[in-house]
Amino acid sequence: MILKVKNVSNIGGIVKAPPSKSYSHRAIILASLANGTSKLYNLLFSGDTQASIDVCKALGAKITKHDDYLEVVGTSAKLHNSKTHAIDLANSGTTLRLMTSVASLSDNDVILTGDESLQSRPMGLLMDALIPLGITTKSLNNNDKAPILIKPGYVGGDTNILGSISSQFISSIIISAPLSDKGVTLFVLPEFKSKPYVDMTIDIMKKFGVNILKGYYLKHESCNKEFKSCRIDEFVIKKQDYMACDYIVEGDYSSASYLLACVAIGGGNAKILNLFKSSKQGDKLILDILEKMGVEINRYDDYVEISSDSNLKAVDVDLSNAPDLLVTVAVLAAMANGTSNITGVKHTRVKETDRIDTTCRELEKLGCKLVEYEGGMSITGGVNSGVVDSHGDHRLAMAFSLIGLKNEIEIKNGEVFDVSFPNFIDTMAKIGFNLELI
Numbered sequence: 031m032i033l034k035v036k037n038v039s040n041i042g043g044i045v046k047a048p049p050s051k052s053y054s055h056r057a058i059i060l061a062s063l064a065n066g067t068s069k070l071y072n073l074l075f076s077g078d079t080q081a082s083i084d085v086c087k088a089l090g091a092k093i094t095k096h097d098d099y100l101e102v103v104g105t106s107a108k109l110h111n112s113k114t115h116a117i118d119l120a121n122s123g124t125t126l127r128l129m130t131s132v133a134s135l136s137d138n139d140v141i142l143t144g145d146e147s148l149q150s151r152p153m154g155l156l157m158d159a160l161i162p163l164g165i166t167t168k169s170l171n172n173n174d175k176a177p178i179l180i181k182p183g184y185v186g187g188d189t190n191i192l193g194s195i196s197s198q199f200i201s202s203i204i205i206s207a208p209l210s211d212k213g214v215t216l217f218v219l220p221e222f223k224s225k226p227y228v229d230m231t232i233d234i235m236k237k238f239g240v241n242i243l244k245g246y247y248l249k250h251e252s253c254n255k256e257f258k259s260c261r262i263d264e265f266v267i268k269k270q271d272y273m274a275c276d277y278i279v280e281g282d283y284s285s286a287s288y289l290l291a292c293v294a295i296g297g298g299n300a301k302i303l304n305l306f307k308s309s310k311q312g313d314k315l316i317l318d319i320l321e322k323m324g325v326e327i328n329r330y331d332d333y334v335e336i337s338s339d340s341n342l343k344a345v346d347v348d349l350s351n352a353p354d355l356l357v358t359v360a361v362l363a364a365m366a367n368g369t370s371n372i373t374g375v376k377h378t379r380v381k382e383t384d385r386i387d388t389t390c391r392e393l394e395k396l397g398c399k400l401v402e403y404e405g406g407m408s409i410t411g412g413v414n415s416g417v418v419d420s421h422g423d424h425r426l427a428m429a430f431s432l433i434g435l436k437n438e439i440e441i442k443n444g445e446v447f448d449v450s451f452p453n454f455i456d457t458m459a460k461i462g463f464n465l466e467l468i
């Protein structure tokens with residue numbers, strides 16, 4: 031379907047940010063592993079989080095949707111796979127990565143798979159890091175990618191993993207580690223990208239009664255040419271049980287980036303509710319980025335106020351820790367005056383699409399001047415009207431729609447926002463940006 035702008039009225043108003051996708055996945059999985067019954071409030075129900083609900087149900091959690099919460103009767107970590115076929119996780123990388131180690135707690139084999147995009151996401155580093163912990167996995171296509179077969183058994187012990195491809199590998203090991211026979215010590219080798227997502231993992235694990243010791247070493251021998259020391263992060267996870275709890279999911283800064291960018295580009299004033307000042311989400315960085323671009327931002331304990339005159343300055347930004355902001359920031363840069371530089375995002379080449387490539391190719395179709403690098407891009411402001419393609423990637427569809435504030439634009443395969451932000455059209459309409467799918 032084609033996503034396009036119906037009309038733009040006065041941009042601004044008051045709107046609630048959708049629930050955090052990352053915290054929703056983690057809440058579903060931890061509640062499913064816990065002893066007792068949890069109630070999860072303000073949970074995100076989207077394509078991706080449905081994948082987490084489906085796999086946790088298949089492995090024995092009893093999950094019931096009530097009007098204002100999701101009830102999860104935990105398995106006390108005694109998982110059993112009720113499906114004889116592969117469990118389909120659709121498009122959700124987070125579910126695939128987090129559940130690959132968790133599935134080894136099942137007393138029978140588990141096969142995890144997904145759509146074509148999910149079957150292209152790297153898994154090899156995680157599979158290798160699980161070997162010293164006594165977990166056996168196998169890529170059924172022999173290409174280190176899904177479908178992945180996971181055998182029962184999780185001994186625990188010491189292991190290490192490179193942090194530069196996906197923090198989801200690290201979150202996976204940390205989440206399952208307390209339920210292994212003897213606990214886990216995990217070393218993360220540099221560079222450690224997307225680290226705030228691991229902080230979020232540890233944060234919610236604490237709410238479910240599990241504590242982790244964190245430390246790091248600075249290694250000077252294996253330094254690079256500038257004699258910078260290399261930081262090796264260490265996580266020590268002792269054997270512990272997850273305890274059920276009532277959990278309220280906070281708002282999502284990644285999804286809110288489309289609301290904030292809409293006000294920044296369109297000009298106006300808005301309050302975005304349910305965005306917490308103390309949040310551990312790395313994508314909170316969008317607020318600093320917008321400020322640098324000349325937008326006025328006021329941060330309150332549980333909401334953000336934004337005012338913009340729609341004149342945006344170019345910005346230089348390192349998105350190592352906030353990769354999901356890439357396409358939003360690329361679009362902001364394309365609508366700004368001057369040349370912006372985005373760095374630190376080589377790991378976005380292995381998301382739902384190769385996001386550096388897809389973003390650059392599509393913006394070029396609108397006449398945007400840009401230079402693509404291995405780990406980023408520079409973009410000179412200025413785009414024309416035209417037709418672009420989301421390539422089935424939810425973040426491209428949502429971010430590209432914002433170009434429609436100033437230029438006529440049509441987005442092919444524009445319906446895919448359901449993956450992370452099912453109410454995207456209705457929510458954008460609340461601040462005067464009216465989109466339609468045709």
Ligand SMILES: O=C(O)C1=C[C@@H](OP(=O)(O)O)[C@@H](O)[C@H](O)C1
Binds near residue numbers: 196197353
């Ligand atoms: O753990 C998570 O919830 C996520 C981690 C990030 O992935 P990487 O760690 O692969 O960058 C992010 O892009 C993804 O949307 C959600």
Ligand SMILES: C=C(OP(=O)(O)O)C(=O)O
Binds near residue numbers: 078123
């Ligand atoms: C990369 C993303 O998600 P996942 O890794 O869970 O597919 C995303 O939401 O942008």
